[in-house]
Amino acid sequence: MKIYLDNSFLNRPFDELSFGWNRLEADALFLILERIKKNQFHLVGSPVIGYENSFNPAPERKKFVDEIMKMSTAHINLDEAIRRRAMNIQKASKLHALDALHVACAEAAGVDFFITCDYAVIKRCQGHIKVVSPLEFIHEYEKYHPA
Numbered sequence: 001m002k003i004y005l006d007n008s009f010l011n012r013p014f015d016e017l018s019f020g021w022n023r024l025e026a027d028a029l030f031l032i033l034e035r036i037k038k039n040q041f042h043l044v045g046s047p048v049i050g051y052e053n054s055f056n057p058a059p060e061r062k063k064f065v066d067e068i069m070k071m072s073t074a075h076i077n078l079d080e081a082i083r084r085r086a087m088n089i090q091k092a093s094k095l096h097a098l099d100a101l102h103v104a105c106a107e108a109a110g111v112d113f114f115i116t117c118d119y120a121v122i123k124r125c126q127g128h129i130k131v132v133s134p135l136e137f138i139h140e141y142e143k144y145h146p147a
Contacts, residue, residue, distance in 0.1 A: 001113070001141075002042045002074065003032070004106035006099075007052045008117040009134055010065045014058065021135065025117055028134035032115070036071050045072035046105035052098055076109040093124040103131065113137055 013026040035041045049069060056062040076082070082104045090100035099121050106114040107128050114131045116122060125131045132140065 001040070002044055002109065002111040003137075004044045004046070004102070004109065004111045004114045005029075005032070005049075005068070006102050006114070006116040006118065006121070007049060007056075007065065009115050010049070010053075010068055011056070011061055012117050012134070013064070014061050021133075025134040028138050031138065032134075033068065033071070039073075042073040043069075043071050044106065044109040044111055045069050045075045046102070046109075047078055048098060048101045048105055074109060076105045078105070082108050089125065095121060095124055099125075103129070113140070 009025070009029060012022060012029055015022045015026070017023040017026060032041060036043050049065070053062055053065045053069075056065070078101075082101070085107065086097070086100040086104035089095060089103050090097055093100070095103070099118065102116075103114060103121070103125055111129055114129050115134055115137050116131065117134065119133070122131050122133055130140075
């Protein structure tokens with residue numbers, strides 16, 4: 001199963017964990033990382049993740065994301081088709097440019113799930129790929145792969 005994790009999810013363990021679903025979403029990230037290490041999930045990387053992470057002012061967060069992305073088993077490069085698709089997504093879904101680029105990269109890579117903690121992206125971007133929250137992903141996975 002191919003998955004794409006956006007920066008909002010990759011940084012979830014550094015958010016205020018006593019707030020709302022943050023703790024559960026952080027736990028979901030660590031569960032997913034364990035499955036990636038066991039080759040049960042295949043992580044897709046993109047230059048958009050690295051670009052966005054380069055602006056992270058917190059060195060420990062930046063390093064954490066960089067280390068996770070080293071586990072990528074596939075990497076999608078930006079090309080003109082992805083840029084055009086991102087512009088179409090941005091226009092149709094009213095997403096920010098970087099969010100649209102993430103989604104376009106995930107589509108081009110043929111991922112099964114795009115996992116994000118950005119609920120605006122989840123709400124606005126449904127269609128070619130499954131855009132889900134971490135908890136929705138765990139629920140979907142466990143529904144078809146019981147322990």
